[in-house]
Amino acid sequence: MNRVREWTVPIGRQVDGSPWPLRFVEITASAPGPTTGFVAGLWGDKPLGVLTLHELVDTLTELPLAGTVLLCPAVNLPALAAGTRVSPDHHQLNRRFPGSPTGFLTDQIAHALHATLTEHCSTVVDLHSGTPTMALRYTYDFGDLDLSVAFGQLPVVVDHAYPTQLSAVLARGGVPSCLPEFGGGPFRESTAGIAGCLNVLRYRGQLDSPLTGPPTVPVIRDLHLVLPSTTGVLVGTLGPGDVGATVPTGVLGWVTNVLTGERVEEFVVERPGGILLMASASPAMVAPGAYAFMIGFPFQERPLPATGSAPSVP
Structure with missing residues (x-):
């Protein structure tokens, strides 16, 4: 049986004095192995990725894993509460990494997330999704093409990174990362997101089963x-x-x-x-x-x- 624990990292202060919580769920197997991180909800208008990681938590709890999986399903609570891509302090979280422990709330969130992931994880998937009016289908690569291709399901886009994206900063620091974008519009299900995350764990040797989906993916x-x-x-x-x-x-x-x-x-x-x-x-x-x-x-x-x-x- 996998061991599940969770904790929160407090960030800033809300109007009532309570901190914004950055919630992590850690699933650890008895068999040794690496630690893979999955995060979602960096943009406040893309909740499908958030729901997908909550479903992934339930899925992984019962699977025969090796190593550890660390998940942060809802990173940017202020933007999610507003339902907007841009955070209430007028900054875009996935352009602010590695962040800062002081100053704008967006920078504090970026700092806390980056620090936690680099402390615990040797690979990170930053899961994004479409919106009710926009569908997306691709994975951004950040220098580890095998990892990006391993997600499967989606075409892989190379050489189109912003230097202050989470995945770009992690990759420069020696933590391989990729950014899948899936769903939106009529594609309301988490199926492709779940399948891709499980594929990454198979590639990493944390699940002992073949990767699923098309046998090849286009590289763009x-x-x-x-x-x-x-x-x-x-x-x-x-x-x-x-x-x-x-x-x-x-x-x-x-x-x-x-x-x-x-x-x-x-x-x-x-x-x-x-x-x-x-x-x-x-x-x-x-x-x-x-x-x-x-x-x-x-x-x-x-x-x-x-x-x-x-x-x-x-």
């Missing part, structure tokens, strides 16, 4: 992000339900002027072979810079690694 460097440059109604020929599909050449969408009905901006795909990695629901009002679509063009297919093939770690 060339991204085409579609952002409207004008206010109006976004209309797409593809939508959230098409994420993961190959994008045909031709018109992908456009923006219509609400006053005149004129099509004022058009988005055309000229290159074949792209995969739809992100799509927003439409018709919807958009402003300049809104996320509309993202297309990735693979340069290789990479097979899933074998169970227990991760490099040994302390």
